Amino acid sequence: MSSHIKELITMYGAIEAGGTKFVCAVSNEALEVVARVSIPTEAPEVTMQAVYEFFDQYELTSMGVGSFGPIDVNEASPTYGYITSTPKLKWQHVNLLGMLKERYNIPIGWTTDVNAAAYGELTFGAAKNKQNCVYLTIGTGVGGGGVINGQLLQGFGHPEMGHIHIKRLEGDTFEGVCPFHKDCVEGLVAGPALEKRTGKKGVEVAPDDEVWKIQAHYIAQALMTYTLVLSPETIILGGGVMHQEQLFPLIREAFAELVAGYVAYPDLETYIVPTKLGDNSGIMGCLQLAKEAAQ
Numbered sequence: 084m085s086s087h088i089k090e091l092i093t094m095y096g097a098i099e100a101g102g103t104k105f106v107c108a109v110s111n112e113a114l115e116v117v118a119r120v121s122i123p124t125e126a127p128e129v130t131m132q133a134v135y136e137f138f139d140q141y142e143l144t145s146m147g148v149g150s151f152g153p154i155d156v157n158e159a160s161p162t163y164g165y166i167t168s169t170p171k172l173k174w175q176h177v178n179l180l181g182m183l184k185e186r187y188n189i190p191i192g193w194t195t196d197v198n199a200a201a202y203g204e205l206t207f208g209a210a211k212n213k214q215n216c217v218y219l220t221i222g223t224g225v226g227g228g229g230v231i232n233g234q235l236l237q238g239f240g241h242p243e244m245g246h247i248h249i250k251r252l253e254g255d256t257f258e259g260v261c262p263f264h265k266d267c268v269e270g271l272v273a274g275p276a277l278e279k280r281t282g283k284k285g286v287e288v289a290p291d292d293e294v295w296k297i298q299a300h301y302i303a304q305a306l307m308t309y310t311l312v313l314s315p316e317t318i319i320l321g322g323g324v325m326h327q328e329q330l331f332p333l334i335r336e337a338f339a340e341l342v343a344g345y346v347a348y349p350d351l352e353t354y355i356v357p358t359k360l361g362d363n364s365g366i367m368g369c370l371q372l373a374k375e376a377a378q
């Protein structure tokens with residue numbers, strides 16, 4: 084293919100950079116994925132080599148990257164585009180955006196993995212045709228992102244919705260597992276907390292175990308805070324722990340009890356919902372960011 088023709092074809096690149104894997108995808112102009120790989124997150128040199136090998140095969144118009152973090156999203160900051168204080172030590176202070184810009188010299192959209200997932204769900208999934216949503220993943224950690232008035236939720240930094248403090252249930256003596264705050268939301272309800280509380284693998288906890296009521300209560304408290312602060316139109320819940328579908332009705336019930344009629348919210352069946360794009364929310368959000376970065 085001559086370089087002249089290459090320039091006429093629009094192709095977008097997307098990276099969902101996670102703590103365990105980097106999912107990389109390339110799409111055509113219609114955002115249909117034409118190639119995709121999953122690369123384990125090892126040392127940056129190792130992982131980035133594989134990332135380059137994949138994208139070097141294409142002539143990309145632009146890219147979108149949604150990264151694990153914390154990351155620097157402040158364009159005025161000297162470390163814009165860096166992964167900052169992550170507990171994954173080899174990735175601390177790594178200029179991920181800078182490396183990609185240097186290699187490809189194209190416009191690149193940059194945000195958190197969960198903001199990208201929120202954007203994917205808003206553009207194509209559970210919050211389609213809406214302007215405001217929150218996306219919360221409850222997995223190894225708890226992370227939340229959002230889109231408000233059609234814009235990604237970020238400013239000086241980005242939201243860290245998993246680390247808010249909530250009120251403990253009376254008699255709950257579980258200490259919590261967040262290395263920074265112990266009993267923040269993540270410390271109380273993420274997979275590792277669930278496993279420490281029950282002494283079982285998350286997938287092995289029976290659907291009718293009493294622990295789900297505790298989980299649901301704390302998750303509902305967090306969702307109440309997001310509701311009171313952000314007024315989203317939909318809250319989308321994903322991540323490994325949310326594979327436990329019985330949590331949804333329990334969370335909706337606890338949420339209604341906690342809000343106690345103080346503010347209005349949409350019908351709960353449509354307000355607190357699972358992801359529609361499943362594992363693709365992040366990558367679709369990144370492709371949409373790539374498309375916008377090109378404009």
Ligand SMILES: Nc1ncnc2c1ncn2[C@@H]1O[C@H](COP(=O)(O)OP(=O)(O)OP(=O)(O)O)[C@@H](O)[C@H]1O
Nearest residue numbers: 221222223224225274275285286322323324326327
């Ligand atoms: N079916 C399940 N029921 C309960 N817990 C589960 C289930 N599947 C996975 N988990 C828990 O979810 C966690 C893994 O979450 P997830 O699959 O979202 O991976 P992750 O991408 O590593 O998480 P994160 O996005 O926080 O980095 C583990 O702690 C696991 O025990």
Ligand SMILES: [Zn+2]
Nearest residue numbers: 246261264267
């Ligand atoms: Zn915390």
